[in-house]
Amino acid sequence: MRLFFDDRQRAHAPTQELHNGGFTTYAEMPARVDAILAALGPVETPADRGEAAILAVHSPAYVTFLKDAARLWREAGRTGDAIPYAFPIRARRPLDLTRIDALIGAHSFDATTPITPDSWAASYGSAQSALAATQAVLAGDRAAFALCRPPGHHAGADYCGGYCHLNTAAIAAQAARDAGVARVAILDIDYHHGNGTQDIFYDRGDVFYASVHADPRTDYPFFWGHADETGDGDGRGATLNLPLPHGTTIDAFRTAQTTALDAIAAFDPGLLVVSFGADTWAGDPISHFALTTPDYAVLARDIAARGWPTAIVMEGGYAVDALGHNVDSFLRGF
Numbered sequence: 001m002r003l004f005f006d007d008r009q010r011a012h013a014p015t016q017e018l019h020n021g022g023f024t025t026y027a028e029m030p031a032r033v034d035a036i037l038a039a040l041g042p043v044e045t046p047a048d049r050g051e052a053a054i055l056a057v058h059s060p061a062y063v064t065f066l067k068d069a070a071r072l073w074r075e076a077g078r079t080g081d082a083i084p085y086a087f088p089i090r091a092r093r094p095l096d097l098t099r100i101d102a103l104i105g106a107h108s109f110d111a112t113t114p115i116t117p118d119s120w121a122a123s124y125g126s127a128q129s130a131l132a133a134t135q136a137v138l139a140g141d142r143a144a145f146a147l148c149r150p151p152g153h154h155a156g157a158d159y160c161g162g163y164c165h166l167n168t169a170a171i172a173a174q175a176a177r178d179a180g181v182a183r184v185a186i187l188d189i190d191y192h193h194g195n196g197t198q199d200i201f202y203d204r205g206d207v208f209y210a211s212v213h214a215d216p217r218t219d220y221p222f223f224w225g226h227a228d229e230t231g232d233g234d235g236r237g238a239t240l241n242l243p244l245p246h247g248t249t250i251d252a253f254r255t256a257q258t259t260a261l262d263a264i265a266a267f268d269p270g271l272l273v274v275s276f277g278a279d280t281w282a283g284d285p286i287s288h289f290a291l292t293t294p295d296y297a298v299l300a301r302d303i304a305a306r307g308w309p310t311a312i313v314m315e316g317g318y319a320v321d322a323l324g325h326n327v328d329s330f331l332r333g334f
């Protein structure tokens, strides 16, 4: 299987995140990619396919904001990473905002996703990795892996959150659509619900989104991923959320994933994008499921058995010492 990673993805390294009322070490750290690279061996640098595929998902104003945020933060006299503190939860609308605190609040849904001077280049590289994996699958490979980092599935068309800036799964899915694939499915098996991916495709019938995740009644991102969110307008019935309780082990997870795969099969996609998170592992420091390393090969075999060309993008997974083995187990299942 071809593996893609751009070295620019490593540089994004926020120093801390807001957690339970104080600052703690940023969980989505560059050491994650070193662990994965050590387990997987050599990877390919993706070709640079430019910004068009990013702008097919994200708004121009948001992309401009991502490029400018760190500079505006410095120009405001700040040191450290840019972090928002005020959010327009009602009547968010395009405004000609100039102060960095207004801009970053308008383009974020949480205060756990800092922006550094390296964030844009890293996120851009992450998106290029996702596009390279998609291209490999469109060209005939049955599966390809993008070591996306920063991750993507919490980012919406014009906002960041949950360690995510650009939605790599959505960019991959939209690129496949634009390459002529009529129906694309996204299977999200990160521990957290992919609220950004869901939001981007919520009212569209051409991209099916299915997610197995921790119940948002107990877990981030809280406001999205509930079972009654099933899509809207043309997308009615094209969103499937399967929340699971703390302590979930492989049997219940596999059953839920099979429910998701059956729904995707009924949709009959020409290509599958998998948002893969290893934060479902039993020892993950910020999560509460109980999958084991061999379980990932079981889940992957179930996906591969369906026969859809599959582009896999990396999402979460924060137990650095186990992360490489967990990703390796998943990819070997293909």
Ligand code: Q9C
Binding pocket: 017, 018, 019, 020, 112, 151, 152, 153, 154, 162, 163, 164, 190, 192, 220, 277, 279, 286, 315, 316, 317
């Ligand atoms: N520190 C992904 O797995 N943090 N994102 C919640 C507060 C946000 C996880 C607890 C978790 C985001 C891609």
Ligand code: ZN
Binding pocket: 190, 191, 192, 277, 279, 315, 316, 317
């Ligand atoms: Zn996650």
